[in-house]
Amino acid sequence: MDTGKMKENQEAEQNGEESNEDDQNQKVSFYKLFTFADRLDVIMMIVGTLSAITGGLAQPLMSVIFGEIVDSFGTATPDNVVGVVSKASLKFVYLAIAAGIAAFLRGKVYTTDVNFSWGLRNRVKGWQIAIVLLGCIPLMAIAGGFMSLLMAKMSSRGQIAYAEAGNVVDQTVGGIRTVTSFTGEKRATDNYNKKLEVAYAASVKQGRASGLGLGVVMLVVFSTYGLAIWYGSKLIIEQGYNGGRVINVIMAILTGGMSLGQTSPCVNAFAAGKAAAYKMFETIKRKPKIDPYDYSGMTLENFEGEIEFKDVHFRYPARPDVQIFSGFSLHVPNGLTAALVGQSGSGKSTVISLLERFYDPHSGEVLMDGVNIKNLQLRWLRHNIGLVGQEPILFVASxxxxxxxxxxxxxxxxxxxxxxxxxxxxxxxxxxxxxxxxx
Known part of the structure; x- marks a missing residue:
């Protein structure tokens, strides 16, 4: 008999572990994250996305304008250099106005089909140097993404360590009488210092990771600068490139590479959000057996307060292996003051939980004035039963x-x-x- 129970427990544990692993691997789709978005939310997200795209175009356009300014320095004469540079600089003003409009979510975006293959070589500025520098984008993206992930991981460890230290303070202050009665002040202080040492070590590691990651990113960036300037100078000498075009390509490629590196935390946030949303949606879909918002059921006009438990069997859902009641019966006439006495865990509080219908018995009946409380309106039932706990909670009010x-x-x-x-x-x-x- 014992061997059979052990096998059943092992199978239950294995099934529980498998279900936990399945829950951890479950994710919702990206679009399901926006299930509860109303019309206004959708409009705001669309406008925000379009405005973000419009605002994001400001940086590559800035590199184009900056390249024109560099060219104007080389081609303008002393007599007209101010006018040429001013004309190119004025484009920065126009760009700032457009970016400002996008920031205030007041821009309109139109799309037009374009034959991209037509005149590709004539439309792409500095395509030769761009192809060379495109090889550096994966390095910049990997370096930036690695730094972001490392920083996020180290920051999470530091936050957990500081939270544990704060928990020590919270428990010590909350139970200051107990701590003082056992002269545990020094012990609490030492425990707090140990937690702070862990937090300090995590902060030091975070600083080292930040320095190393930033160093690697800067190494890749400045190496890309060196490659771009060296190859750009060759193109200027051999193929007639101008300085503005080279600067334009360098800034555009570097901006794109760094932006790709910065998207890694966002992608991770979406992945974590989809995993977390699965449990949330499962909770939302779950229909409780005892619904506090169900207003069906009867109410008693002449409520007297007679209570009766008939052959009640009950186990808590969180502890199905522990039998709380097995054939429990109790009758309390109206007007009688009754006290339940027993050792800890004998089921005194469970009687009140069943009476308030926080739980339902597995078998048997709980009667109120001779009526099964399952047939009574839950709101009415709890409205007519007062429960004062051993340690009542006071709200922040008068x-x-x-x-x-x-x-x-x-x-x-x-x-x-x-x-x-x-x-x-x-x-x-x-x-x-x-x-x-x-x-």
């Missing part, structure tokens, strides 16, 4: 608001009557602001 939270539109007389029933009137009356006190 004492009056906290007391009135159990009943909508509660009057002052009802609040005072509740205070009297709770034997709390004596100490509340001594407070300076009485029922409007904010703590």
């Amino acid at each position: 004492m009056k608001e906290n007391i009135a939270y159990g009943k909508e539109n509660a009057t002052d007389d009802e609040i005072r009557r509740a205070i009297a029933l709770a034997n709390a009137a004596k100490f509340i009356d001594k407070l300076p602001q009485v029922y409007s006190l904010s703590n």
Whole structure:
């Protein structure tokens, strides 16, 4: 019998591990991330995307204008150099205006079909040097992407370490009486210092990774500069290129390469978002067995408060191997004060959880005035049953608001009557602001 149970447990564990692995590998589609986007969201995303594209065109266009300015220095005479340069510089103003319009999301974008193959060599500026420098783009993209990934990983470690240190402080301050009673101040301080040492080490590693990554990126960038200038000078001498065209190509290629490197964190963010969204959508699709928003069910006009448990069997979903109730029965007539006494884990709190319908029993019945509570409207049931925990939680509001939270539109007389029933009137009356006190 024991061997059979062990096999069942092993199979259950294996099935659980397989299901966890399946959940980790599950992702939603990219478009499903925008399932709950309304019409305004879609419009804003479209306008934002088009504006981002328009704004992104500013950098390559700037390289074209900068190349024209470089050419104007070489071709203009002393008499007209100011006019030629000013004319080229004025294009920067136009570019700034266009970028500003895109930034304020007020641009219109039109698309036109173009025969790209027609006149390719005549339309692409400096195609020979561009082909050479295109070989450097993968290096820049890899270097930039590696640096971004490394920085993100190191930053995550540092944040976790600082969060653990903050957790030590939070627990120590929250339980300061316990810490003081056991003279554990030094121990708490030492524990906090250890966590800070881990955070400091993570920050040092992050700094080293940042320096190394930036050094590699700069090495690739300046090596590309050197290659571009060397090959550009050859083209100027041998094929009649001008300086502006070379500068134009260099800036455009470097901008494109660095931009590709910077897209890596965004791609990772989308991948992480699709994986995280899977669990979220599964939770949204899940239909709870006990729906608090289901207003169907009956209500009792003459509610007396008689409670009865009949042959109840129950296990918590999180602990299916632990039997809490096995044939539990209890009858509490209306008007009777009853106390449940037992050791920890015997099911005292479970009785209240079943009565409030936080859970339903696997078998048996829970009756209220002779009616199965499954047939009662859940909102009505919980509205008529008050639960005060061993350590009640107070909301950040006045004492009056906290007391009135159990009943909508509660009057002052009802609040005072509740205070009297709770034997709390004596100490509340001594407070300076009485029922409007904010703590």
